[in-house]
Amino acid sequence: MTTTTHWTKKHIISLEDFSKEEYDTVLNTAASFRDVLKSRTKKVPALQGQVVANMFFEPSTRTRSSFELAAKRLSADILNFAPSSSSLTKGETILDTAKTYLAMGANIMVIRHSHSGVPLNIAQEMDRLKTGVSIFNAGDGLHQHPSQGLLDLFTLTNLLDPKNPRTDLLKRKKIAIVGDIIHSRVARSNINSLLTAGAHLHLAAPPTLLPNLFADTVKSEHKDRLFIHWHLEPALENADFVMTLRLQKERMADYLLPSLREYHQLFGITRDRLLLCNPDVKVLHPGPVNRGVELSSDLMDDERLSLISDQVTSGVAVRMALLYLIGNLKQETNPQILPTV
Amino acid sequence: MTTTTHWTKKHIISLEDFSKEEYDTVLNTAASFRDVLKSRTKKVPALQGQVVANMFFEPSTRTRSSFELAAKRLSADILNFAPSSSSLTKGETILDTAKTYLAMGANIMVIRHSHSGVPLNIAQEMDRLKTGVSIFNAGDGLHQHPSQGLLDLFTLTNLLDPKNPRTDLLKRKKIAIVGDIIHSRVARSNINSLLTAGAHLHLAAPPTLLPNLFADTVKSEHKDRLFIHWHLEPALENADFVMTLRLQKERMADYLLPSLREYHQLFGITRDRLLLCNPDVKVLHPGPVNRGVELSSDLMDDERLSLISDQVTSGVAVRMALLYLIGNLKQETNPQILPTV
Amino acid sequence: MTTTTHWTKKHIISLEDFSKEEYDTVLNTAASFRDVLKSRTKKVPALQGQVVANMFFEPSTRTRSSFELAAKRLSADILNFAPSSSSLTKGETILDTAKTYLAMGANIMVIRHSHSGVPLNIAQEMDRLKTGVSIFNAGDGLHQHPSQGLLDLFTLTNLLDPKNPRTDLLKRKKIAIVGDIIHSRVARSNINSLLTAGAHLHLAAPPTLLPNLFADTVKSEHKDRLFIHWHLEPALENADFVMTLRLQKERMADYLLPSLREYHQLFGITRDRLLLCNPDVKVLHPGPVNRGVELSSDLMDDERLSLISDQVTSGVAVRMALLYLIGNLKQETNPQILPTV
Structure with a gap:
């Protein structure tokens, strides 16, 4: 070095x-x-x-x-x-x-x-x-949660070039961030790092967890690379990476979510849904995962698709x-x- | 070595x-x-x-x-x-x-x-x-609880020959195991190790804590060295070692024991009762001890009779x-x- | 050394x-x-x-x-x-x-x-x-709480002569100890060390927290250097050091104190009250402090007056x-x- x-x-x-x-x-x-x-x-x-x-x-x-x-x-x-x-x-x-x-x-x-x-x-x-x-x-x-944002950045760039992990590797990559974005410090830190690295960020969540106003929180020079979706599909299309976020089950009590089952049906990541993405797509989650909610259980355990262990x-x-x-x-x-x- | x-x-x-x-x-x-x-x-x-x-x-x-x-x-x-x-x-x-x-x-x-x-x-x-x-x-x-079984084995063999503790030292030794055997992972591990070492094992407990069926759980080649008693005395007679087990007080609520006092009267180990054993007898307990229940308090503190500290x-x-x-x-x-x- | x-x-x-x-x-x-x-x-x-x-x-x-x-x-x-x-x-x-x-x-x-x-x-x-x-x-x-007594002794003597902290440095120094003295193991340890070092100790507290009998607990050769006050002022007058003690809020439930506010009015240490002391006076507290009760908040944060960090x-x-x-x-x-x- x-x-x-x-x-x-x-x-x-x-x-x-x-x-x-x-x-x-x-x-x-x-x-x-x-x-x-x-x-x-x-x-x-x-x-x-x-x-x-x-x-x-x-x-x-x-x-x-x-x-x-x-x-x-x-x-x-x-x-x-x-x-x-x-x-x-x-x-x-x-x-x-x-x-x-x-x-x-x-x-x-x-x-x-x-x-x-x-x-x-x-x-x-x-x-x-x-x-x-x-x-x-x-x-x-x-x-x-800056160290989480940085370890995610390292996980991605280290996968792309272990000899020399660097931000440039993420330039123009499409990264989807899915889930309870408004309550997530992990999402906030990742949005900062990934936009600075040059990635295209597609946020996907139900409107209660992702108000339109959210886009105003990022720097103006990054705005054209941040996209907000209230449906999962457009975020996943040709995505290079999918970041899922932990769902705080308590949110349901706040009437922000109808039910965990419905959340999984609409925004849960499964093998089938990953077919929309780039063929080399990888999935991340900061852990601990609610199995069968943010991710299907089998996907989480599939080392070819999941980067969860690499993140740790x-x-x-x-x-x-x-x-x-x-x-x-x-x-x-x-x-x-x-x-x- | x-x-x-x-x-x-x-x-x-x-x-x-x-x-x-x-x-x-x-x-x-x-x-x-x-x-x-x-x-x-x-x-x-x-x-x-x-x-x-x-x-x-x-x-x-x-x-x-x-x-x-x-x-x-x-x-x-x-x-x-x-x-x-x-x-x-x-x-x-x-x-x-x-x-x-x-x-x-x-x-x-x-x-x-x-x-x-x-x-x-x-x-x-x-x-x-x-x-x-x-x-x-x-x-x-x-x-x-394998490490407990192994530390008990070491405590016994190390006492008999500190220069070369080995299983053979326990061949034909009479060892009594007294107490809540059916609920004890310590007893299970000790039964495995002591029978393999060649000891003669005498289990003693009230029938609710030691069903006759229990004998079926050991290997057939060891069966002739495992004895089940619903009274304390035959187990203690000429015993070389007495292993006592911790009594979970909660068991009483399950109607498995009439009272701690009655348990002590029937199965508690005291100096007097040890007179039935081999003169060099030593007592073990995996701890923590309920003083005055499994063991009389004075016996527990008698370093000539108790191996409890050696076990730790x-x-x-x-x-x-x-x-x-x-x-x-x-x-x-x-x-x-x-x-x- | x-x-x-x-x-x-x-x-x-x-x-x-x-x-x-x-x-x-x-x-x-x-x-x-x-x-x-x-x-x-x-x-x-x-x-x-x-x-x-x-x-x-x-x-x-x-x-x-x-x-x-x-x-x-x-x-x-x-x-x-x-x-x-x-x-x-x-x-x-x-x-x-x-x-x-x-x-x-x-x-x-x-x-x-x-x-x-x-x-x-x-x-x-x-x-x-x-x-x-x-x-x-x-x-x-x-x-x-002997290590607290000794660290207070070190804090004081180390301030007076860092090259050679020793008990003699406290000879004839006037030290006030203020607060819940009767319930304080810190006060007891400090009274032992400071009297032996030769200091003059002035204890100040409401009578419920400092009975007159308390003076009988010290060695007779030290009695003439221990003074008991039910008011703050005579204890502070020309004091070289003021030791405050933590107030257990639970005491109020025991009817030993009217209210925390009244306690602070009568026995709380503030900048104004320190004007009664020696100009170089320093304040100690074993921590954790109830801000605004034993000490005014601004005094606690004043590094020129407070030795609390030095104590730690x-x-x-x-x-x-x-x-x-x-x-x-x-x-x-x-x-x-x-x-x-």
Whole structure:
């Protein structure tokens, strides 16, 4: 890896302001860690002595484990914050909790919270106090889930060219995003990254989950590559990739969906429906899947069509890359520290 | 340790199909790790870079901690799956959870589940998918708890000959197993190992907890060494070891037991009752003990009579041995890697 | 660091019997670890191979994380005991749980429990059994929280002379302790250490939270330096430090307090009230703070006045020092092992 990486972000909060160069740096660095994970020892000393605090105010096994493993592979020390047994029940504010971990020596705080904006607020406060700590948004409300967006980007580009995964590979690719888009932080992050990469995005969902206004949320220079559909078929036609989103079953109680069965009939992805797509089409899902709702069960288990496992595997490499990039920012990012396996 | 170990098991699911040679390999390997644990550093790099995922769908402190410490001593990375804060509540199947950990890089999954057969099912599916991952049953429903059976075997044989613990030491020993046998996965695993080792097994319990049919579950070549008693005394007479089992207090609600007090009067082990046994008799219990129910409280604390602490200590060494054996299977088990302390 | 440390305590249970020399040894050792934590690697191999079992029967994030990080920085292996998923629900006694961790190989048990005396009882039993294990009280009921007392002592003396923090620095300093003193194990530990250091202590609280009898609990040679006030002002006048205590909101239900608002009006610390103190006054709080109750919110965030973050930072260094001192006791405490950074 000879590319000189230019990285200036101290926090990972949102993909809204990621540049094409930043995406490519992440993809490039993640490819390097993908190779580390295939090696025998699987570990690099890149974050030795640093403390990564996992602060998951919203429960999660999958994402927390992925961050934990990524941090361990970088030789960081990890502190797990368990909200149930926490002082939050004792009336402390989230910022006070963050300051406590800061005072204990945390260098990076990975924060998941059900309210949009919490990671950003903490990052701003940490900067105001000149603490030097990095905040990593692991999912905030309906806002953003940047590491999911980046691991999806890596999964796609790594499939297209494992030797050199880069945004350019997605130029003019047709990508369908199907499901509960309006409530999905995953969709929001993916829309940012895929449009910047140059893809054509076709969103498909019932109108209650995808209001027309949604198109106004993207940058004007990207508008001509974003298409909104209230039916599945036009989104799937000749698509190169189909991204499905997790359906929060609770939404039904909100009268946004008639029933899970009807949802599956209208928007569920099946083998038959994939015949509309490009013959090499692949399906993604951030997990956990409601089998038989977003995807038919047999499709989910078909390794030739589903990239779900690749997404999980990519997750560890991409999170290693991001922790590495923000964790080594202070002493000038030095690409030579990166292992050459 | 110069014995060449022949080990072919990729998963640890049940002791039903363990051969005498396999038991001896485990005992021999565990003796080696027992010595590692007595050394200053207590750690070997045998599983460096490997990921052990602890997936306890049934709560457990004791067993989970023992596995965790064993994996740490082998330098593995550990992922703890916490079912309460997990995506199971989000509708994912257990197999999906296992596949997620697989995709993250898990090499060994330690699974405890309240339903019999779950670890076997996952192992079969993992093999069908040619994943190379090892499944370690840490207790499944009423079925099996193989590492408990093996640590009990090690505790007994290590007491009889610490230099060379081996199954032959138990040939013709009289061992009583007392208590809630029908609901005990610990009893099932111990019956497999102790009968294969050549011991004479005397089971004692009230008929509701030990139906006569139970004898039909063992191999025909072992039948003449298995005895069923509905009274305690004949089981204890000249016994070399007495294994007690944990009584699930909930059973009483099922009308299987009149009261804990009456149970203790009829089947509780006390100093007095031990006078019926061989003078060197020792008592075992898998823990946690209901003091004054399965065992009198003073007996439990008497280090000359109770092997309960030895069982816990053996647990770490035996689990290290098992993780080592299955974790090093791929690249041909090589006994030289084992430390000679 | 050339001081030869004389340390004989195997357990950390209470500050009631700490001598001036012992306090100074802790301060001195903590200063050394404070420097380790400022170094690049932040880790020393002092407890390599040793197992620290965190047994928090009372939930705590802050203190548990601090102990966990301290143990990791000393290269110990850590076992976390999670009471909710534990065998305590299965009828095991606390002592049985401790014996189980002992048998697994625990060298130090860090115990927090809502009942006063639990750590002492376990320590006595562990000594009676000649186990060699060390018990570290991480807070027991209303009794003691020795590591909090010691980290407060370190915070104060380290502020006064970072090169050589020592008890003498507090001689004749006026320190106010304000709040729910009768229910505070933090206050009890601090009263022990600060009086031994030679400070003048002024306790201030409503009479329900500070009965006159309280003065009888301190050693007679210290009595002339302990003052009890039912009003805030005389305690603050010319004070060098103000220690505030966390108010358990549940107390109000016990009719010990009229309302949180009234409490804040009478005993809450604000910028205005600090004008009564010595101009260099600093405020402490063990956390988590009820903002606007014990302290005004703006005061808490004022780094020139508040030592709250320093307390948390000191916590890691002081706990490293204590784990180091008790963990290296067996083979004769050897100050040369200590890193010279």
